[in-house]
Amino acid sequence: MIIVEIIEGPLWYLAATVFVVGVLWRIIGILRLGRRTDLSVPRAAAIPGAVKALFRHLLPHHSFYNKTKLHLFAGYLFHIGLFVVLFFAAPHIAFLEERVLGFGWEAMPRWAFIVSAQAAFAGLILLWFRRIADPTMRQISDADDHVGSWLTFIAMLTGCLALQESNVSLRALHMLSVEIWLIYFPFSRLMHAFTFVLSRGYTGIIYGRRGVTP
Amino acid sequence: MTRTFVWILLLAGFLAGPLSVIAPLPPLASPVIAAEGAPPGESLGNESDADLWRRVRRGESFMLSDPRLGAAVLVQSEGEEWRSIRNGPVSRYGGILVLVGLGAVILFALLRGKVKIEGGRTGRRIPRFTMLERSIHWFVAAVFILLAISGLIILFGRYILLPVIGPSAFGAVASAAMQGHNLFGPLFIVGLLVMLFAYALDNIFQAADAKWIIKGGNLFGGHAPSWKYNFGEKTYFWLVVMTGLVLSVTGILMEFPGLVDTMWYLQVSTIVHATAALLVIPVAMGHIYLGSIGVEGALEGMTEGTVDENWAREHHDLWAEKVMREMAEDEPKGAAKPAPGAAE
Numbered sequence: 001m002i003i004v005e006i007i008e009g010p011l012w013y014l015a016a017t018v019f020v021v022g023v024l025w026r027i028i029g030i031l032r033l034g035r036r037t038d039l040s041v042p043r044a045a046a047i048p049g050a051v052k053a054l055f056r057h058l059l060p061h062h063s064f065y066n067k068t069k070l071h072l073f074a075g076y077l078f079h080i081g082l083f084v085v086l087f088f089a090a091p092h093i094a095f096l097e098e099r100v101l102g103f104g105w106e107a108m109p110r111w112a113f114i115v116s117a118q119a120a121f122a123g124l125i126l127l128w129f130r131r132i133a134d135p136t137m138r139q140i141s142d143a144d145d146h147v148g149s150w151l152t153f154i155a156m157l158t159g160c161l162a163l164q165e166s167n168v169s170l171r172a173l174h175m176l177s178v179e180i181w182l183i184y185f186p187f188s189r190l191m192h193a194f195t196f197v198l199s200r201g202y203t204g205i206i207y208g209r210r211g212v213t214p
Numbered sequence: 215m216t217r218t219f220v221w222i223l224l225l226a227g228f229l230a231g232p233l234s235v236i237a238p239l240p241p242l243a244s245p246v247i248a249a250e251g252a253p254p255g256e257s258l259g260n261e262s263d264a265d266l267w268r269r270v271r272r273g274e275s276f277m278l279s280d281p282r283l284g285a286a287v288l289v290q291s292e293g294e295e296w297r298s299i300r301n302g303p304v305s306r307y308g309g310i311l312v313l314v315g316l317g318a319v320i321l322f323a324l325l326r327g328k329v330k331i332e333g334g335r336t337g338r339r340i341p342r343f344t345m346l347e348r349s350i351h352w353f354v355a356a357v358f359i360l361l362a363i364s365g366l367i368i369l370f371g372r373y374i375l376l377p378v379i380g381p382s383a384f385g386a387v388a389s390a391a392m393q394g395h396n397l398f399g400p401l402f403i404v405g406l407l408v409m410l411f412a413y414a415l416d417n418i419f420q421a422a423d424a425k426w427i428i429k430g431g432n433l434f435g436g437h438a439p440s441w442k443y444n445f446g447e448k449t450y451f452w453l454v455v456m457t458g459l460v461l462s463v464t465g466i467l468m469e470f471p472g473l474v475d476t477m478w479y480l481q482v483s484t485i486v487h488a489t490a491a492l493l494v495i496p497v498a499m500g501h502i503y504l505g506s507i508g509v510e511g512a513l514e515g516m517t518e519g520t521v522d523e524n525w526a527r528e529h530h531d532l533w534a535e536k537v538m539r540e541m542a543e544d545e546p547k548g549a550a551k552p553a554p555g556a557a558e
Contacts, residue, residue: 129353
């Protein structure tokens with residue numbers, strides 16, 4: 001039992017601290033890099049370009065669609081599924097209310113939670129397979145990508161195995177895997193959950209000034 | 215006096231109401247005899263306790279005095295029969311089948327060894343599976359493995375794991391296996407249906423398959439003609455599809471028991487579900503072995519999407535000739551063919 005107490009107590013606080021501090025440190029670090037001075041006369045405003053790029057890139061350019069449709073489908077399946085499970089599943093809301101935020105919100109029905117989890121699993125399996133099977137993806141992937149994918153899969157899997165909510169050790173196993181995931185997060189490409197806004201925004205600003213948004 | 219009698223009647227009625235709900239047994243004395251004024255049976259009534267409980271044990275329905283409860287079955291007798299079949303022949307012979315499958319794979323590996331590319335590698339690659347085909351295959355494979363492991367724990371865990379890890383840990387493992395099995399089951403159904411449409415056409419049996427059977431395939435030496443899939447692969451595909459559909463239908467019934475109105479369907483579903491799984495799992499072990507380390511060059515088709523030209527000629531000559539002819543026809547025209555294994 002002492003292991004469970006450590007996992008649900010000090011280790012949780014350690015993991016949460018590393019996650020929050022690490023993510024802030026990375027984001028502030030990126031923002032502090034600033035952007036190169038552009039001496040050209042702007043043809044249009046930069047900020048609208050950033051906003052435009054942020055939303056336009058939610059879908060691929062027409063010419064890339066056929067090449068990326070599997071990636072697109074699996075990507076949305078996984079990310080939306082994970083987001084919904086993370087923030088709208090009753091056990092997660094209860095945990096966030098009790099341990100983090102002090103307030104909760106309406107949980108989705110259990111069947112919707114299960115379907116979202118299934119969508120997330122399907123998407124993640126397809127995405128990881130594409131990473132190892134597509135020659136280009138294989139070339140540009142390194143250990144960090146695989147570790148990030150597998151840690152996410154394990155955190156999701158242990159959560160699914162604890163669905164009955166009747167066993168303390170299964171819940172502790174899920175929490176442990178989530179804690180490892182949280183500690184790994186700021187030092188890995190899992191950071192794209194936050195940095196995609198910065199990278200798309202940066203590109204959007206550059207091209208926005210030129211009056212085009214790719 | 216009359217008021218006292220009325221009070222006694224009311225009190226009796228008040229008590230009889232709830233008692234009648236929890237007294238589901240039929241009246242011991244026949245209402246007909248009782249109505250005729252005959253004494254209610256012999257010293258033990260018309261029916262002895264042993265006879266009564268035997269009827270209960272056989273699963274007979276009894277009328278409850280509260281009509282809202284309808285007919286009630288005190289002991290679900292078929293449940294005991296179901297349990298004895300599931301924990302008896304299904305578990306015993308199914309377990310033996312899985313072990314025989316595993317043993318056959320090990321024996322084949324020891325006796326035959328790795329099936330090499332006899333002509334050696336040419337270095338020239340020909341496309342075998344598109345990205346979509348490979349994605350579907352690996353998706354179904356991943357989910358199948360998760361379901362097989364969790365299913366085997368559910369069926370055999372009490373015999374294998376329980377004595378080793380103890381009841382407390384086994385409770386956690388069994389709960390985890392059941393939750394995982396229920397969650398991944400629907401994903402298997404979706405994957406199976408997509409796989410059926412993606413692969414069915416090339417898995418239709420052809421005349422060349424008869425020659426392959428006569429020659430015993432390539433597994434024991436010699437050469438047998440084959441299109442994209444040989445007879446063994448086609449048989450495995452249809453076995454997966456057939457057992458997969460059975461597993462899907464029975465799995466849906468078990469996951470949504472409200473779909474049927476009697477327990478019988480659920481009991482039959484669990485037996486059929488376990489039997490179908492125990493038929494396909496040993497064959498899947500053979501497929502995994504041959505597709506990975508058993509046959510040189512086979513795995514590349516499913517990972518990279520391409521295979522060596524000699525591998526294709528030795529294992530799927532009819533298909534290889536067709537593909538290479540098409541590639542040769544395209545080349546002079548300068549048709550831009552996608553790089554082998556490229557994403558589609």
